[in-house]
Amino acid sequence: MEKFKATIQLRIKLLAIVMGITVLSNGILQIMRHRLPVIPDFIFGFQTGVFIGMLVFLLYIISKYASCLKNADALKKLYIKEHDEREQLIGYKTSVFTMVVMLIILTLSTVIAGFFNIIVFITLLSVVALLLIVMLTTLTYYRRVL
Amino acid sequence: MKTRIQELRKLHRISQEELGLAVGVTRQTITSLEGEKYTASLVLAYKIAQYFQLSIEEVFDFSQLEEM
Structure with missing residues (x-):
């Protein structure tokens, strides 16, 4: 302690x-x-x-x-x-679900924004790309250490 | 997973809070284990079994585990 x-x-x-x-x-x-x-x-x-x-x-x-x-x-x-292991599992499941939902919503928003405004489209596309980079980097890291 | 936690807890006259504090988890986790909503990790199963001075198999029922 x-x-x-x-x-x-x-x-x-x-x-x-x-x-x-x-x-x-x-x-x-x-x-x-x-x-x-x-x-x-x-x-x-x-x-x-x-x-x-x-x-x-x-x-x-x-x-x-x-x-x-x-x-x-x-x-x-x-x-x-x-x-608490159950709290940790809840946190893990919540994070994964939230990440997937965020990616879907952001990707759809990027596609829709492409029809209306190029600045919004590029901003959203950058966010999606950054999210994917963070996600893949984290995935690679945990595959190596666990 | 079916467990004998509730039965053993009542036998030893301890609350969920007390058992949780003894094995290092929250009261809610003990509730989930007793309600068969959550399956304990190997470490937690060991701690709970140790607390009741029993083996893991005597506390947790592995008979209904799905075969691969």
Whole structure:
């Protein structure tokens, strides 16, 4: 359990760094906003929402980890939850299914977009290609190591 | 896969949560094993059998496994 405790402590530090980078980058963007192209209110609202959402999520995870470090039972429960074999199988099956559905939807969208807009078509095609590259690289890696 | 987990658990008067904590899985996994929805890995089957001080075959029923 000591190894897992060290992992959680490392995660807290990394999440705090991510939080710092998020705040810093948002601050810089706000300061530089007048130099950037004018964006619609909807996009600005979306960006602010993502920023606030990220901060709330990171704070929640950090506080959850911190409370687990103070309580041995909570730490053991977290360890079990993260290492539970059924949960891992659920995660694996969900990922594979989601990936297949995403690929089908994106491929169909690419074909349809080709009839209307070349920029959207190339963007979607790039996303499909990138997804396939990531998928095949991961597949090759796991075939070698497992 | 059929198991005797529920029967053994009741015999030893322990809850699903307690068994889960002892073998390192969640209560939901024990529920799934008892409900025959999930088949345990070899390691988990071994841990559960060890917990009840029985062999794997005495806890898990392999008689209905499909032949290749």
